[in-house]
Amino acid sequence: MFDEESLFNVFSGETTDNFDDVKDDEILDDVEEEIQPATKRRNEDDTLNDQDGKKLKVENKELQKFREDVAQQPTPIVADTFEQETSRQVANIAGLQGQPTVAEGEQIVLSHQVRHQVAVPPNYPYVPISQHVPPVDPARTYPFTLDPFQRVAVSSIERNESVLVSAHTSAGKTVVAEYAIAQCLKNKQRVIYTSPIKALSNQKYREFTEEFGDVGLMTGDVTINPHASCLVMTTEILRSMLYRGSEIIREVAWVVYDEIHYMRDSERGVVWEESIILLPDAVRYVFLSATIPNAMEFAEWICKIHQQPCHIVYTDFRPTPLQHYLFPAGGDGIHLVVDEKSRFREDNFQRAIAALSDARGDDPSGPNSRGKKGKTYKGGNSNDGPPDIYRIIKMIMMKNYHPVIVFSFSKRECEANALVMSKLDFNDDSERDMVNQVFTNAISGLNEDDRQLPQIQQLLPLLRRGIGVHHGGLLPIMKETIEVLFQEGLLKVLFATETFSIGLNMPAKTVVFTSVRKYDGKSTRWVTSGEYIQMSGRAGRRGLDERGVVIMMIDEKMEPAVAKGMVKGESDRMNSAFHLSYNMILNLLRVEGVSPEYMLEKCFYTFQNDANIPQFENQMKQLVAEKDSIQIEGEEEISTYYELRKQIDTYTQDVRDVMLHPTYSLPFMQPGRLVRVEYEKMDFGWGAVLNCQKLNSRKRASDQDSEPNYVVDILLNCSKDSSLTKDAAGQPTGIKPATNDDERNPLVIPVSLRTIQSISHIRLVLPKDLRSSDTRKAAYKSIMEVKKRFHGNIPLLDPINNMGIKDPSFQKLVNKILNLEKRVMDHPLTKSPDLPVLYETYTKKMEITEKIKDLKRKLVEAQSIVQLEELKNRKRVLRRLGFTTSSDVVEMKGRVACEISSGDELLLTEMIFQGVFNDLTVDQSVAVLSCFVFDEKVDAKAKLQEELSAPLRLMQETARRIAKVANECKMNLDEEEYVGKFKPELMDVVFAWCQGAKFSQICKMTTVYEGSLIRVFRRLEELLRQMCAAAKSIGNSELENKFSEGINRIHRDIIFAASLYL
Structure with a gap:
């Protein structure tokens, strides 16, 4: 200790x-x-x-x-490494542009690799997998021939050895999981199937029930047949069972982790690590993952912590080959940039970028450039004709390349694009009738008021036309209805956010990206290759399509290297997102045989x-x-x-920093002023200022005092191969200074004010229109003459006498x-x-x-081990607050905190012991608890009545006290940030719902999406159940009854409508 x-x-x-x-x-x-x-x-x-x-x-x-x-801990040995290369010939068919993508008569032979390795503990009697003899009576047979990677993975399971299968979406990973389940059922053993999201758990429960029969479901809010031999559950439920010492765990022989790459998720990834570490060494695993480059590292970890072999089976096999196209905004068509043989078509790429330049303007001084007034909507084009997305979808439908999934990175954009298409109709009469039937059946369990909700009423006309929308803001019952309709082929176009690419088995023939840039909460950046692979993997339906098509809409220049990296790059590594929490530490102090130090070690x-x-x-x-x-x-x-x-x-x-402060430098950034520029450690020499403007960038609260960013358009001498593009921050890329006079190529480059090294006395008179190359060369010649006249020593502004x-x-x-x-x-x-x-x-x-x-x-x-230091600090906090003794024995407060994992366990426990909830009504208590489960950003601040603002103040005061104690224990916690994470914006909404308001009424009280509201209420129910258990653990029946009544108050109508998959 x-x-x-x-x-x-x-x-x-x-x-x-x-x-x-x-x-x-x-x-x-x-x-x-x-x-x-x-x-x-x-x-x-x-x-x-x-x-x-x-x-x-x-x-x-x-x-x-x-x-x-x-x-x-013994170091694993990597063994039995082999690769198989398999090839197949596919038909040379016409692409989306109406002609074959390879020369006539040329055969298209596609090859893919199957790679196998195994991490083995020292002295383990390992037999090479090539010597494996399949059982006479296999646990499961298939009406088709297994792919090579499936055969190798199934052999590992038959040998009772863990396996990680790393393959693309739709490659057939589920076959491996099904074999492990079938083998367990045959051997009268128990198997657990875990998935990252409840929707996927519900879908898998339905699939497995039809396939195997003896299947149960545990997702927190739903429990069906918990004594079944095969249990489908979320990873959080498995973690909870392990900490509680559930009897079920002792009977488990295999655990299947679907979408194991979720382990890198910054918030929830730690749950995967906890559960894997806490499972007994006798358990065997099937890990299903998207392609990850460090799969062997993960297998070695499993081998090291559980002293058992772990195979990796990797394949880049894609059942349906993909073609990748670029569509430049405002352009006249699509351009094939990567064909089905995975060849990058550089000439087509340059044509696409040139088309973008023609439509948008290449020069900041030109009339088509994007300036303050040059805002563009990615759905629009330069000629005020139909929006680009409209043109693309119409082309896809005409060429019979539907169904199509259109990915956007915002809910509002999904809805806006769907409305753009709302005048088109892709379904015939019989399909419209089928949509009506499915839709009516889906909402039949809702009350009349809920059926009249605007979202439900507005979606049906779109769905009847074969157009769907899928994002986190939709009502869960609507999301599931749309999934069912899409699977049945009744939706031809689906506008979706990135979450649709996770887990759910819903491929399409075509995938469209409305943008290949996304805002990730910190900055706007290019989509990573891993994100692109995950979403584009939805293109191409196995056994139905000869080709899958991916179309990227771009509205700004990109470097060939960026495009290649995105489309052909390596998928994202699976890096640990492990972090400590008070709930984890307290639970580990209670479990015999393990400790927080043990968790950090493993x-x-x-x-x-x-x-x-x-x-x-x-x-x-x-x-x-x-x-x-x-x-x-x-x-x-x-x-x-x-x-x-x-x-x-x-x-x-x-x-220089002082001179370039806007207060002093801006008055001198007039057109014609000569300045010397150094950008990205490259000296561009002297250039002439054309324009200077303030950049309206998105600011965080912490940046309020930071200096504004200014961009200066400067005529600079660049190399002939320079191509002006911009990075995520809007800074120029693809430019280099000219090395000699022969390759002089003056370009107007927008650079940050901070790249200027020197400001001269000299100002030139420049032409107003510098779009033509000849005009730019003539203007730059004037700069060279000035340089010659002063023998290279152009006079500079004196910072004191001239700049003041x-x-x-x-x-x-x-x-x-x-x-x-x-x-x-x-x-x-x-x-x-x-x-x-x-x-x-x-x-x-x-x-x-x-x-x-x-x-x-x-x-x-x-x-x-930075986290070991953090563990000591967190233990100090627990001792100071009375959750543990000086010898790390868990006290009553600590036992209460062990029950709470859906909200801040320290704050909620302190509030229980301070009696905050004792004086509150049921409705007030539930409203206060909503602050712990709502995490979305809302523009409008909550305007609360005194009956809600008083308990909120009590909660915030307690939070400040905890933050002070944490900082005294060297936790470096930002007090305001900590208090601010408990968001009161839905307190009045939840309070009204508890008092019997209709869902349509509470929707009018907030701008939060209906689907997000329901997610808050379902998380709130989960937290209330944990609060019941917490009150019960200290024998406070009055408080337990209060929280239990809270569950009864919120558990009604559309918010807790049953899943269509159950």
Whole structure:
């Protein structure tokens, strides 16, 4: 056990702020007062290196023990590696453009790999899988020949050995899971099938019930046949059963984890790790995953923690080959960029980008460019004709390439696109009648008021036309109805968000991306290859389509490398998202034979972290050897010269930062002003300003005080192969400076104000229209003439006399640069002919030194196990709040917190023990609890009556007290952020529902989508059940009855309508 006051002190030093941004009222507060002698600074670096070295050698006792425990676990052996390459010939059919994608007479032979490896514990009597003899009476037979990867995976199961199957969507992974279930049922064993989402669990329950009969379902809100031999459940339910010591677990022989790549999810991924670690070693596993590049690493982890073999079977087999097209916004058609043989068509790609340039304008100075007034709707085009999405869908329908799934990254965009298509009708009379019948049956269980909900009434006309919408804001019953209609072929076009690509087996012939950029909560970025693979994998129905078609709509330029990386790139790695929680720590302290330290030892996070240590050590050895090989005669002299130059560079950068502050620089960013630009460490030399504007970028609350971002359009001399494109932040990519006069290619480049290195006195008169290449070359010739006239030394603006920077600290900074430059001139090496070579050699040595220091920090971090320090801090919090004793024995508060996993366990437990709920009515209690399960962003702030605002204040006061205790225990918790995560925006909605309001009435009280409301109520019911269990654990029957009555109040009507799959 840990001593409360022992600390690792791994990160004991403080870092100083950089001189990055300068505000109007505080230009220079942190200028260094004294210039350190070079030898003193170098000595300090050596001391830092020594300290780092000591940290690597002299470790805390607990950490040392932790390391020993991890090291004692035997390292798995990777064996039985083989690859099979299989090829097949497919028909050379006409593509979406009406002609074959390969030359006439050319055969299309597609090959795919099946790769096998196994991680085996040392001394395990492993028999190569090629020597496996299938049983005479297999657990399950199929009316078709199994694909090679399926045969290998089934052989692993027959040998009673775990297997990870990594394959594309629709490749046939479910066959492997079905075989494991059939084998368990044949051997009278129990099997658990886990899935990441309830909708997928419901769907699998239905499938397996039809197939196997003896199947149960456990998803928290629904429990059916819990004593069945095959249990379908969510991963959270399995985790809960493991912590509770459920009798069922003792009978389980196999566990199937569907969509195991979900383990990398930042919020829920930890649940997968917990459950895998806590399952008994005797259990065997089937892991089904999308393609992941580090599958073997995962198999080695399973082998190490459970001391059993774990096979990986990987295939890039795709039953239906895909063709990938680009559709440039406002363009005249589609362009095949990757064919079914996975060849990238560079010429077609460039044609698509050229079509985009023609439609949108390539030059910021041109009339078609995107400026303040040039906003475009990706559904529109440049000629005010039909929207692009309308044109694409119409083309797909005419060429019979439906059904089509159209992926968008926002719910509102899905609905807007569906409305654009609402005048078209893709269903005949009999199909419309079938839609009516399915729809009527689906809503037959709802009351009359719920049937009249706007969402239900508005969807039916669209569905009758063969058009559907699928996103998280839909009512669950509507989502399921749409899924059923899509599976039955009654929907020809489905507008969906990314979640539709997860789990549900609903392929289409064509997939369309309305954009290949998405906002991920932090920034707008290109879709990753893993995301693209997951969504595009919905294209092509096995056995029905010769080809699957993917169309990417693009409304801005992209580099060929970006497109290749997206379409042909590697899928996302499965990295651990393990993180500690108070609920986990308390549960582990209660379970015999395990502990929080045990969980940290065994988790995938530690396994991956430890894998980096040998690599860091090898890199360190190489760098140290390289540094030692650089011997410089008179190193002391060049080191002092080097330090002086570095000081000048630092202060010069500080001066430039002040000069470029918008307050001082914007008045001089007039058209024609000559400026020198350095962008991405490339010197573009002198250019002429054309325009300057403020960038209206999305800001987070934490950025309120940050300096506004300005973009300056500058005429710069670029290389002939330069192509102006933009990255996620709107910065130019694909540009390089010209290397000589022969390849002069002046372009108008929009760059950040911060890329300007120097501002000159000179202003030129430039033509207003610089769209033609000849006009740009003539304008740039004027710049060259100015440069020639001043012999390359173009006069610069004086920051004090011309730009009016009068701050005394700025003058002090300028004086320091002058003093340093004098010291450089007086230095003995200044006049030495060897100075250039000496300086370059010493700079290289210093760069290696920095790399070594960086590696040492990484090594210290890797060896310290940051989460072990966090565990100690969290344990302190639990002791301070009275959840555990000083010897880590769980107290009554801790036992209550163990029952709560759907809300903040510390805050809810404190509220119970403070008697907050005792004085509240049932309706008030349920309303307060809604703050713990609602996590969406809402623009309007909640306006609450006193009966709700009073308990909210009590809750917030308790949250602040917890945050203060956490910070005293070194948890570095942002108090306002912590309190702000409990959102009161739906308190009045929930309160009204508890008092008997209709669903249509509460929908009018908020802008939150109906589907999101229902999700909140269902999570709320789950939390109320946990609160009942918490009250029961301390014998508070009055509180238990209050929460139980809360469940009765919310459990009604459409919110808890039964799933269509059950």
